[in-house]
Amino acid sequence: MSAAPGGKGPGTIRDVARTRTDPGRAAVATRPPRLIRPADRRQQILAAAARLFAEHGFEASSVREIAAAVKILPGSLYHHFATKEDMLHAIVRDAVQRFTAQHEALEALAGDAEYRLVASVIARFRDFVDNWEVNAILWKDSALFRTREEFAYVQAAKTRSFKMQEKILVDGVRARLFRADLDVYLMIGTIARLINSAGDWFRSNVFFHSDRPDAYTLDRTVAFHVDCVLRLVRAPERIAEPIDPAWLAITG
Amino acid sequence: MSAAPGGKGPGTIRDVARTRTDPGRAAVATRPPRLIRPADRRQQILAAAARLFAEHGFEASSVREIAAAVKILPGSLYHHFATKEDMLHAIVRDAVQRFTAQHEALEALAGDAEYRLVASVIARFRDFVDNWEVNAILWKDSALFRTREEFAYVQAAKTRSFKMQEKILVDGVRARLFRADLDVYLMIGTIARLINSAGDWFRSNVFFHSDRPDAYTLDRTVAFHVDCVLRLVRAPERIAEPIDPAWLAITG
DNA sequence: GTCTATACAGTGATAGAC
DNA sequence: GTCTATCACTGTATAGAC
Structure with a gap:
């Protein structure tokens, strides 16, 4: 049986899956609160841009579309961002910070390799669903981040992720x-x-295919994929061992 | 042990993996051969377009780029194709025909479910590598084919593929x-x-990541993924059973 | 911070000469 | 079958009024 820590305190799968970054925290703390903070508009634009980039790809998305999505004129976007590429940087930098936080949480995790592997799979899957837009961008437009030097920091984060998985x-x-x-x-x-x-x-x-409209919940789907991964890596004699259900109950 | 047929004749993995379509066959058969057939230029254009669509996506690729790739002027492309989308249709229709031929070969295949599953995995992997461009297009621009009604026949082919896999x-x-x-x-x-x-x-x-420049051959990579798939589906007591090496030796 | 107005290169596509 | 020339439009980005 694979060993895992107690289930409470700062070393559980739950903590990793809940890893979040808090953008704009510093700015809010040092200034008096306003009714409409300027960061909101910026975040609103980024959200719209991320959605379009994720759905049509970065190149195929136009600043006109982004502007229309936030009900602003195209020219006004350039008050917030110098170029379209700057928007992409802002979007992926957020994600890279989140990945870094997740990596640190995973590396600080007590428990054996199987426990950490399960934790990383769950964290990754949940992050993909929670932050679908940026993950889809990084996934589908991966050639862009591989090719262009300005995005080398994305590749660096992927390398760190690789090293961590390798260790596990x-x-x-x-x-x-x-x-x-x-x-x-x-x-x-x-x-x-x-x-x-x-x-x-x-x-x-x-x-x-269009048939089969079954409802696969997040928890069920996560459990399925954890099971898949364990089947791929486990020693043959351990293949049928059950997974601690507590490991999977992290929907928060 | 999983049962498979003799290894010769019209029912082996080898035949499925070798499935090809022969575009332009009819035209060539009914006319005297020329030094430069018009179909060549058309195929040349399609090949260039497929490559660009695969690398940058359909929307992000321009007819000017396609024209430049075949050393022709943009306007001349419209002698061969009415629209840019027509080029995409020509490209994916070829692939859909190939998929159909593969499905028929797989359905005609003797042998048990495991043998047919291995055959389908190998055929699919090899087709993806042999016809990378169109497979990458169908894979990365899948939203386009899902959304647009003109490409419903692509979804139909995917549904047929799903049914076949379901049966297996x-x-x-x-x-x-x-x-x-x-x-x-x-x-x-x-x-x-x-x-x-x-x-x-x-x-x-x-x-x-950029490190580890190992050479993974096609055969080795195919074997790895066949192994993965079998680990995912096999009954626990069969998990360690070896795979008939003859099933994998299909590089032809 | 958003607007109007616009620059100017790039887009898919067309007409007609050769 | 390819070229020249061009269309109407969309692309990113900018300048300056409000």
Whole structure:
């Protein structure tokens, strides 16, 4: 049986899944509150831009569309952002900060490799659903972030994520929780693609075909994918071991 | 042990993986051959368009770029195609025909559910790599094909693919080759996303991080993913069963 | 902070000469 | 079958009034 900590305190899956950043916190703290803060408008624009970028891609989205979405004229956008690309930077920087916070929470997590793997899968899936727009952008327009030097910090975050996953998988193999013949390199990518594409599917619940309108809840879908990942990595003799239900009950 | 047919004749994985369509065959057969057939120029344009659509998306690709790629002037493209969208239709119709041929070959395949599942995974992965451009388009611009009615035939092909996969998985569960608790609906999508995203990764061998420049051959990568899929679906007591190496030796 | 007005390059597509 | 020339429109971005 895979070992996990008590379930309370600062080292549980729950804490990782709840990891959030708090943008604009400093500004609010140092100034008296206003009825309409300027940051709101900016965030409103970013939200609209993120949605369009996620749905049509960055290149295919126009500033006219973004402006229309926030009921403003195109020219007025340039009071808030210098270029369209600056909007993309603002959007993905938020996400990169969130990823960093998640990584730190995961690395501080007590428990064995399997517990940490489950925690990372759940955190990743939930983040994808909670922040679908930016995750879809990073996922679908990944060529853009790979190619352009201005977005090197995105790749850096992905590398950190890779290293963390590598440590988890290697630890698991050493502890004989995971298969001895596990190809860690291929498996890290496979799990990442599995979770990302599943999160994307879950959000745009369309799938291949139109029939079968069943309601797959978030918890059920997360449990399914945790089960998938464990089947891929677990040592054969542990394949049928149940998963601690407490690990999955993190809907908050 | 999972049962498969002899290995020769018209019912092997090899035949499915080799499924191809032969566009322009009829035209060539009924006319005397020329030094430069008009179909060549058309195919040349389609190839360039497919590449650009795959790399930047349909919307973000311009007819000027396509024209430049085939060293022609933008206006001349409209002698071959009425609209940019017509080019996309020509590209995806080819792929849909190929999918249909693959489905028929798979449905005509002798052997049990596991053998057919392995065949479908291999065929799909290899098709994704062999015809990367159109598969990437269908994969990355999937929202376009889902939304627009003119592309309903693409969705129809995906539905046929879903039904076929459903039959394979249900057959496998009935035959007790696969897990009794298998969620067929979720698993079909999971396998499809796993293979598609893996094919995309394999082609643009970049991954998350820049280190580790190992050479993963096509055969090795296919074997890895076949193994993954079988781990996801197999009954627990069959999890460690070896895969017939002959099933994988289809590089032809 | 948003507006009006606009610059100017790029977009898909067309007409007719060669 | 390709070219030249051009259309109407949309693309990002800017300047200055309010």
